[in-house]
Amino acid sequence: GENVEQHPSTLSVQEGDSAVIKCTYSDSASNYFPWYKQELGKRPQLIIDIRSNVGEKKDQRIAVTLNKTAKHFSLHITETQPEDSAVYFCAASKGRRDTGNQFYFGTGTSLTVIP
Amino acid sequence: GAGVSQSPSNKVTEKGKDVELRCDPISGHTALYWYRQSLGQGLEFLIYFQGNSAPDKSGLPSDRFSAERTGGSVSTLTIQRTQQEDSAVYLCASSLAGGGPINEQFFGPGTRLTVL
Numbered sequence: 001g002e003n004v005e006q007h008p009s010t011l012s013v014q015e016g017d018s019a020v021i022k023c024t025y026s027d028s029a030s031n032y033f034p035w036y037k038q039e040l041g042k043r044p045q046l047i048i049d050i051r052s053n054v055g056e057k058k059d060q061r062i063a064v065t066l067n068k069t070a071k072h073f074s075l076h077i078t079e080t081q082p083e084d085s086a087v088y089f090c091a092a093s094k095g096r097r098d099t100g101n102q103f104y105f106g107t108g109t110s111l112t113v114i115p
Numbered sequence: 116g117a118g119v120s121q122s123p124s125n126k127v128t129e130k131g132k133d134v135e136l137r138c139d140p141i142s143g144h145t146a147l148y149w150y151r152q153s154l155g156q157g158l159e160f161l162i163y164f165q166g167n168s169a170p171d172k173s174g175l176p177s178d179r180f181s182a183e184r185t186g187g188s189v190s191t192l193t194i195q196r197t198q199q200e201d202s203a204v205y206l207c208a209s210s211l212a213g214g215g216p217i218n219e220q221f222f223g224p225g226t227r228l229t230v231l
Contacts, residue, residue, distance in 0.1 A: 001173070006157070022132075022224055034219070036222075038204070042207075042224075043119075043206070043222040043223060043224050043225060044206070045159045045221045045222070046219050046220075049219070084131075087157065089157055091158075097214070099208065101146065101218070101220070102148055102160045102171060102174070103148075103150075103160065103220065104160060105150075105157035105158040105159070105160075107155075107157040107159050108156075108157050
């Protein structure tokens with residue numbers, strides 16, 4: 001099965017600095033990599049995703065990069081703000097027609113942005 | 116429109132009792148997923164439904180866990196003879212379709228299960 005590892009488990013940055021979270025996956029058949037943000041007591045919400053035919057995707061202050069050869073992908077948040085404080089989860093999915101698009105998640109990164 | 120809903124939001128039970136957790140997906144979403152989030156852990160895949168069938172049950176941790184989905188909508192996750200290690204937040208997610216082009220999964224608020 002798929003194994004997703006995520007680092008670091010905790011990350012503190014000063015407001016305005018950048019934050020980087022890294023994930024690796026084991027199954028080369030995985031082709032979709034979403035990132036979810038989970039605020040305390042809230043449900044996870046998708047913030048950005050990337051498919052295996054793309055190396056980088058950007059949406060305002062957040063970007064994701066994917067290296068298929070090395071089987072790793074990263075989340076980059078620039079100009080961090082206090083409201084970025086949350087737990088971030090990466091995930092990988094194979095997107096198979098027969099068995100579905102279930103996500104295999106990393107263990108999460110607790111990001112704290114210090115004002 | 117309405118998002119994914121789950122009930123109850125909190126459930127406290129005694130060891131050995133059975134519990135049922137309910138998920139109402141977004142209307143029109145054919146794919147439904149159950150995940151488990153233990154304290155300080157990531158989300159662990161449990162089971163996937165496409166319509167009323169479950170092509171992938173590989174994440175269910177033991178035969179005490181079962182799930183069903185009826186009418187292509189509501190799903191129920193049942194845990195029999197609960198154990199303390201079953202304590203976790205159980206999250207349900209739905210998406211437009213389960214196979215082919217990958218669709219965003221929308222998560223419910225979860226059910227926090229505590230087994231005493």
